[in-house]
Amino acid sequence: MLADKLPSREMILAELEYAPRTRSNRSTPRPARGAGNCTGRQPVARAIQNAGLDLEPAANAVEAGIFACEQLFSGGMLKAFTSLSNWYSEFRMYRRDQDGRVVKEFDHLLDAMRYLILSGRDRMTTRPQKPEPQIVYYTVRGRDGLDWMAR
Numbered sequence: 001m002l003a004d005k006l007p008s009r010e011m012i013l014a015e016l017e018y019a020p021r022t023r024s025n026r027s028t029p030r031p032a033r034g035a036g037n038c039t040g041r042q043p044v045a046r047a048i049q050n051a052g053l054d055l056e057p058a059a060n061a062v063e064a065g066i067f068a069c070e071q072l073f074s075g076g077m078l079k080a081f082t083s084l085s086n087w088y089s090e091f092r093m094y095r096r097d098q099d100g101r102v103v104k105e106f107d108h109l110l111d112a113m114r115y116l117i118l119s120g121r122d123r124m125t126t127r128p129q130k131p132e133p134q135i136v137y138y139t140v141r142g143r144d145g146l147d148w149m150a151r
Contacts, residue, residue: 056123058115062102065114072117087113 049055059065072078080087087109094110095103 056119059118060115061118062114065118066102068117069114078117 045055069078080091082088090106090109093106097103
């Protein structure tokens with residue numbers, strides 16, 4: 001089972017050796033804000049990797065991500081449940097300013113979706129299914145050409 005293979009919270013915290021909960025290590029940095037120089041967050045990511053999770057840096061191509069999400073929505077390959085009221089609230093507020101840039105406020109769920117589409121789609125796979133055994137029936141014909149049950 002997959003849950004048995006994932007590290008537990010205790011394993012990750014032991015790997016962190018009690019990192020105090022500060023603003024700098026609460027969440028993964030957004031690459032646009034300089035993930036490369038956020039030294040307070042890098043040990044957390046390294047500790048999580050040491051605990052057994054496979055992390056990759058997220059792609060932060062905003063326009064490409066918006067285009068990819070739009071294409072998936074219009075093709076019916078990406079859908080949002082109607083029960084996601086917070087997502088729809090952000091979706092209605094997502095806009096561009098007068099210069100054509102995306103306004104970066106109240107957009108955390110849409111950013112997460114964009115990161116998932118750009119960086120995580122190739123990692124979304126299912127386990128291969130074992131093929132169902134096929135049953136093959138044979139008939140045995142007698143000397144006179146009839147099946148053995150037709151005699």
